[in-house]
Amino acid sequence: MYDRIKGFRDFYPGEMAARRATINGLEETARQYGFREIATPAVERAAMWTDKSGDEIVDELYAFEDQGGRHVTLTPELTPTVARMVVAKQQALSKPIKWFSTRPFWRYEQVQQGRQREFYQTNVDIFGSSEPEADAEILAWAADALTGLGLTGEHFEFRISHRDILGGVLETFDADVDTEAAIRAVDKSDKIERVEYHDLLVAAGLSADQAAQFDDLVAAGDLEAIVDFAETETVTDAVENLQNVLAAAEDFGAREYCTISLETARGLDYYTGVVFECFDSTGEVSRSVFGGGRYDDLIESFGGQPTPAVGVAPGHATLPLLMQRAGVWPDEEVSTDYYVLQIGDTRPTAARITRDLRERGNVVETDVSGRSFGAQLNYADSINAETTVIVGEQDLENDEVTLKDMVSGDQIQVPVEAFPGDHDRPTLEDFDA
Amino acid sequence: MYDRIKGFRDFYPGEMAARRATINGLEETARQYGFREIATPAVERAAMWTDKSGDEIVDELYAFEDQGGRHVTLTPELTPTVARMVVAKQQALSKPIKWFSTRPFWRYEQVQQGRQREFYQTNVDIFGSSEPEADAEILAWAADALTGLGLTGEHFEFRISHRDILGGVLETFDADVDTEAAIRAVDKSDKIERVEYHDLLVAAGLSADQAAQFDDLVAAGDLEAIVDFAETETVTDAVENLQNVLAAAEDFGAREYCTISLETARGLDYYTGVVFECFDSTGEVSRSVFGGGRYDDLIESFGGQPTPAVGVAPGHATLPLLMQRAGVWPDEEVSTDYYVLQIGDTRPTAARITRDLRERGNVVETDVSGRSFGAQLNYADSINAETTVIVGEQDLENDEVTLKDMVSGDQIQVPVEAFPGDHDRPTLEDFDA
CATH class of the missing domain: 3.40.50.800 (Anticodon-binding domain)
Structure with missing residues (x-):
């Protein structure tokens, strides 16, 4: 008589048992790392997104006016909410703040395989450390969580970069470049044709020759060559930070899962440092399974004291696809x-x-x-x-x-x-x- | 900079640890009973409530129009959603269907202690059995879940009744009675003055004398006296069913927590048989901690085959108050x-x-x-x-x-x-x- 709304899922017991085992696996690893569970509202002020976010996310909001006349929205992601929570108790919370939670979020998107309008994520974040060990701990948690589910380095890889490498290289061109637009173009580069990619770079302010040169540099992914090309402190520091994160990841047991990939830029504008995406290394690699990175400016932009932050958020729509292709998805049965x-x-x-x-x-x-x-x-x-x-x-x-x-x-x-x-x-x- | 919306809560790690221990306790008991976890959408067609529910719930909906022009609402309760899910897979599901889930719901209510606009419940339901054992299993789960949290019969009681007892007695009066209105009056009777209660009964169709007589009968709670007064099959059967449920609850270990209380009517209109509410037996008993009961007509009203159902839904706003008064709320600390x-x-x-x-x-x-x-x-x-x-x-x-x-x-x-x-x-x- 009543139908379920498009993009929303019912989970019956068999499938839910497999999902619960997966969520429990991620959360148990997070607990062992000393991440602490929090719970957060499903509804927030819409301004938390409309004030700052890119058009992409604003266009997809489930926003409405509540009975009290508030402009509110179903939350499309966790990060602004945890930023608000950190700001609200900044003095009382001992640093580093290490939080996790699993819950649904909502975006009015085109529905396709692995993408629903209601989607669950396990968010894992560290606030209050700018050290490479914090980035590495996030990578190590993600690696341990995935291997705890039965996945191995044959099934997944983390493609890792640093936002300032691209930004710093773009700055060295003798051109008025819209850096965020150019980085968004890089983020899309493996999903679109080369010509379209170059057009986006030109639209962001590069000349056609510069676009080609930039593309070649990024695609080669040679960190030393990039440092030599840019000859700027920004790029040198970014490369050094990325290398320090990888060295810490080595100690923490996660280095073997990481591949340097300068195309990895993450679509969201709030990333500031190391960024990474998890890809399926067995099947089609057209879309990342999930991603994360450093976002050191967000807390301050929410009115808090400057507080570095780094996090990751595996999604429970794409992770099952990776696990199924790897043959480690639990039986969808009750016991x-x-x-x-x-x-x-x-x-x-x-x-x-x-x-x-x-x-x-x-x-x-x-x-x-x-x-x-x-x-x-x-x-x-x-x-x-x-x-x-x-x-x-x-x-x-x-x-x-x-x-x-x-x-x-x-x-x-x-x-x-x-x-x-x-x-x-x-x-x-x-x-x- | 941004404030949290009124009636919504942030749960930081210490409080969350106590809540998680409580939720885990309820869910672990549910799993031992063979209830299976499901997960359900936060958003449904608004018509699932506006078509059938009482004004109270409709006035409190977080309803809005989505970008596709659908009239949708944040779900204020689970029951219509699980009814929809049962109807959608009626043939494939083996009966009895025993489901549980813990998640938030949303109602635009007056905020007070133990009542937020976003509130979490653990819903536990059995579909497909009209036998008293099903009602008793719900009671037994609730009792085992609460004692598993450290509560005892000194801390809580289940006040239990049967909707047809009140309905059946009302039918015997020589008057054109709005049964649902009268039952809603009974449901409110311990929160309002006697005079106001009698006025509501009169507004529902009883004479003043009948209202007084009805009040006396219900307050005395003598099942035999009620059977004798009514002399109808409806009332006789309802009393017999209630007694059978209590006998099964005896075998299942839950009888000792049950008190017959005919005032217990539950506000929601879809209840059809045994209804019960959990009350704090140590402190003020002005409000129930949670409630449940039988709702045999709901699945059919959603377009399914006639499917009896019974369930209960402890809420995670009121349960902590009960546990705190009893001194069994876990330490709000991380470890x-x-x-x-x-x-x-x-x-x-x-x-x-x-x-x-x-x-x-x-x-x-x-x-x-x-x-x-x-x-x-x-x-x-x-x-x-x-x-x-x-x-x-x-x-x-x-x-x-x-x-x-x-x-x-x-x-x-x-x-x-x-x-x-x-x-x-x-x-x-x-x-x-």
Whole structure:
């Protein structure tokens, strides 16, 4: 009768189990790194984006006026919200501030594979350190999180650069260049034709020759050649910072996943230093799986004290595609340890066994529908029960219940008073005399 | 610079740790019951509420028109969404369908203690069983979930009734009664003056005498007296169903938390059978902590096959108040197993130790800010590190690191190659020769 809105997803239990395992994996690694969970509003002042963001994001806002006349929007990303939170408690928070959270965001985009209008991200950020170790810790978390999900260096790579390398090289041209426009062009360069790319660079202020020269320099990716070409402190410092981040990433175990790639520029305007994107190294590499980088100016632009920041945000629409191509996406199935089957008026005993098994931490279901033996056994199958405990009136007359292994089909009778006994997760073997 | 919107909360790490422990507790119990996690859209067609819901909920919608001209709303509750999901896959889903999820909802309400405009709920529902065992399983889950959080029967009670008892009694009066209006009056009766309550009953169609008689019957709560008064099948069946639910709740271990209370009617119009509300039995009982009940007609009204349903939704704004009054709210603090402190150029060794400790499942931080010994030690204190591993240049010359117990202040030197060695969570005692 009512349809789901385009670009929004329902997640049923099987798919959700796989997603939850993935989210838990990322979050568990974040906890081990000492990132602390936060939770944030779904709705903020629209001005947090309309004042500063690029047109791309503003055009995609789910913005509206609330009943109090506020101009508000569903949040399209986390970063401005955490910036607001850091500013609000700047004095009280000990630095570095290391936060993570997993939640949905909303953008009115063209819907396609791996891109919905409601999309989930796990955001991981460090505020308060400008040192290369902070960038490297973000890279190391991302690498550990992905390898924790079963991915390896054969499946993914981090393409890494520094925004000031491109910006610094652009400054050296004898031209009035719109640096942000040129960097946006670089960011798009692997998705568009060469001619179109050069046209964008020319539109940003370069001559045709300069555009070609710039393209060649960037594509070659030779850091020394770039330092020599630019001969500016900006470029020299940026290259040194990138190399320091990579050296720290070596100590932190993440260097092997990193490839220097100067085309990596990130579309968002607030990045200021090292930027990186995770790409699928097995399949088509036309789109990044997720990205991150340093954004040292954002907190100050939100009215806070200057506070360096670096972060990353794996998205739960594209990450499953990477995991599926690598063959490490979890089975989309529910699992159940025990089904306690009732035949006749055996509810008190079945309920007692059900409660005992649950108290020991098991996933246990029992009949709540008054159904037949066959219907219950079909249901136990449908929820992938490992073991069915059959509590029948006749067995109970002999003070017994029947354990049925749902894979092998083997059955065994067990004294009801001894079940589950001392066993936290009893199997047929535990009672096989 | 930008303010948070009224009625929306930021959750910083300390408070979030307590909330996460609470949510994990509810969800872990739900998993043990065989409830399966789902995830659902934040935005739905506004018509899902404007077509059917009471004015109260419609007036509070965060509704707007999206860029595609759709009339949409932030979802104020989960139930219509899961009804839509059940209808969409009715044939494929094996019954009973047992789902849970924790997420925010949004209502433009008056903000007060325990009531925000963005509020989180853990919804737990069973679809496809009309048997009293399903109602009882919902009650048992709620009881186990709350006791799992450290609450006891001294802290909470479930006030339970059946909508048809009130409806059935109202039908027996020789009057043209608006049953839903009268039930809404009952639902408000403990929050308003007696006179106002009787006025609402009269406005719903009862005479003044009938209103007084109805009030007396309901307040006494004597099920047999009500059956005798009504002498109708509706009331007799409703009382019998309520008693059957309580008998099943006895087997499932939840009966002791249940009190029959016919005033409990739940404000929402879609309830059809047993309804219950959780109240704080220690403090002021003016408002319920959360509620639930049976809503057998909703799926059909959404275009599905007739599908009985029962559910409950503890809210994470009121539950903390109950837990705080009972003294079982978790400490609002972050915890850290190890801080690995670097003095001088010891990053490679510190990073190796950090990684080893994290791989063993510990929460470990190390310096990413290039700070002094004192600043690092203060930071380790601020994150409640249990143990600090001091990796100093001088110690390393002797192939040693220093373990410092952050509570006792005790220190001990340990061979760097032996740390953490075979220990998953090494303490000073493990190395005390």
